[in-house]
Amino acid sequence: MADDSLVIYEEEIQQLESLISKMLKGCEAKCALLVDKDGHLITRQGFTHSLDTTALAALLAGSFASTKEIARLVGEPEFSILFHQGKKDNIHMSLVGDRSILVVIFDDRTTIGMVRLYARETSVELTKIFEQIKENPKGGASTAISDDFANMAQDKLDDIFQD
Amino acid sequence: MVSINYSSREVCCKIVYYGPGLSGKTTNLQYVHAKIPGTTRGDLISLATEADRTLYFDFLPINIGTINGFAAKFQLYTVPGQVYYNATRKLVLRGVDGVVFVADAQPDKMDENIDSLANLDENLAEYGYDLKSMPFVLQYNKCDLPNVMTLEQMDAKLNPTGVPSFMSSATEGTGVFDTLKMIIKLVLDKAKSGGGPARPNASAASAPSPGSSVSASSSAAPAQSVASAPTATSVATPPQQPDAPEVVREEVHQVGTPASAGTPVSAGTPVSAGTPASAVESAPVSEPASEPEQYRPYPGSQSQKIDVKDKKITPAAFTPAGDNIDSETPLEKKVVSEDTTGETSETDSLKSPIMAPSLKKTAPRKKRGFLKRLFGVR
Known part of the structure; x- marks a missing residue:
């Protein structure tokens, strides 16, 4: 059962974030998101405050997942890079390891080549961090979700879900 | 898999509404979206055809608030019910924490229900999941229509294992929240026990948790309201408990997962959003330290x-x-x-x-x- 959660702690998040912000400075992109293939947002950097990053993460992951199926149909295991070009903003998605997607949103202040170059370099570094996390799990979900977590959640739900 | 982010202090779970076409999955989400306060939910996103049939998925994020210092977030997805869309249906199941099966309670739809349930089992198996150990709730929808089957009749056909089941009317709202509450409860219960019976050290893992989490939450709760990251560092370190079974289980996934699915992601879903420290570095004006409860419009x-x-x-x-x-x-x-x-x-x-x-x-x-x-x- 794939029911486990790999928990990432502050330290690793900071490593991921510093790498991503370095990339953003280098390629002069607008913002970057690191998204899990399941659609969860791992972290984000740059100019994201006007974006609904939760929905964006879910949709980007969905888009990547469907592309993967397309790849499979044409005999490729997976497309590792996806690029959406718009009139003003563009999105570059690239695979990080086997579980995450690095999404870079940029406009005409930079070029696709720069973004691709920096994203590729950063992906390699990010993959290393993910491998470290995978090899050295520090703890499980049980530390965050205590015994009364579910009960307290139920109380909250009773308040929220009133017909 | 439940994703836990110690940086932004969030617990995030993915719940999928599954079922045959036109059984009311999207209507369930629409009802939830319409009835809960705007502060606790994001926008409902529907990837639908022009005829309003779900093409890929519907997505509704809800945030029920802070519990023990962690924001509890749930992402509700639906799948396209039509048989034709099995490929996309399968994709949505990736990394699912709990499944709600929405069945149509009209007698002539029973075959579709049974087929869809079998399809769910099949698709889950491709990711290495097992319906028996997955938080699972059945909802028998359209009870407002005449001549529908009763709860007992439906249970007899669809629920041999006796999982929680509800009669509902998604258009009127009957049973919608009951279903959602139950699946959230099951998901959190499962997350707490770290995988339940499948986990060899479930008892060992859960035993120390109350102590550590209480201490974590007591120190984190005040900090979180002000700025999440700086104090979270100290809080994040306590869980040093080595967790060998995680690694073991991940290997199992990789073995059990067909190449196309590639579920090892299972092993974890880290999440983080807070990032005040680095947000400052890259964009001085951006990212307020306290992540807003409401979702902002996009694009601004x-x-x-x-x-x-x-x-x-x-x-x-x-x-x-x-x-x-x-x-x-x-x-x-x-x-x-x-x-x-x-x-x-x-x-x-x-x-x-x-x-x-x-x-x-x-x-x-x-x-x-x-x-x-x-x-x-x-």
Whole structure:
């Protein structure tokens, strides 16, 4: 059962974030998101405050997942890079390891080549961090979700879900 | 898999509504979206055809608030019910924490229900999941219609294992919240036990948790309201309990997962959003420390305006005019321009005017400076 959660702690998040912000400075992109293939947002950097990053993460992951199926149909295991070009903003998605997607949103202040170059370099570094996390799990979900977590959640739900 | 983010202190779970076409999965989400307060939910996103049939998925994020210092977030997805869309249906199941099966309670739809349930089992198996160990709730929808089957009749056909089941009417709202509450409860119960019976050290893992989590939450709760990251560091370190079974289980997934599915992601879903520390680094104006409960509209018109400004004031726009300076100044200027462009933020427009004085220099000198620099630099 794939029911486990790999928990990432502050330290690793900071490593991921510093790498991503370095990339953003280098390629002069607008913002970057690191998204899990399941659609969860791992972290984000740059100019994201006007974006609904939760929905964006879910949709980007969905888009990547469907592309993967397309790849499979044409005999490729997976497309590792996806690029959406718009009139003003563009999105570059690239695979990080086997579980995450690095999404870079940029406009005409930079070029696709720069973004691709920096994203590729950063992906390699990010993959290393993910491998470290995978090899050295520090703890499980049980530390965050205590015994009364579910009960307290139920109380909250009773308040929220009133017909 | 439940994703836990110690940086932004969030617990995030994925719940999928599954079922045959037109059984009311999307209507369930629409009802939840309409009835819960705007502060606890995001926008309902529907990837649907023009005839309002779900094409890929519907997505509704809900945030029920802070519990023990962790924001509890749930992402509700639906799948396209039509048989034709099995490929996309399967994709949505990736990384699912709990499944709600929405069955149509009309007698003539029973075959579709049974087929869809079998399809669910099959699709889950492709990811290495097992319906028996997955939080699972059945909802028998359309009980407002005449001549529908009773709960007992439906249970007899669809629920041999006796999981929680509810009669519902998604259009009127009967049973919708009961179903959602139950699946959330099951998901959290499972997350707490770290995988339930499948986990060899379930008891060992859960035993120390109350102590550590209480201490974590007591120190984190006040901190979170102000700024999540700085204090979270100290809080994040306590869970040092080595967790060998996680690794073991992950290997199992990889073995059990067909190449196409590639579920090892299972092993974890880290999440983080808070990021005050680095947000400051990259964008001074961005990311308020306390993540807002409400979701912001996308895309913001404000950011577009700023872009235009930025573009006009971009140092590149000044370069032709700045030729006048003697051989050393261009270097300085270059540094300045790099600084300003290096930041992906609104401050570009604020900092750029620093270069304005260079514009004041007169035209004749400009030419000399240009040649001087051209040859001087080389």
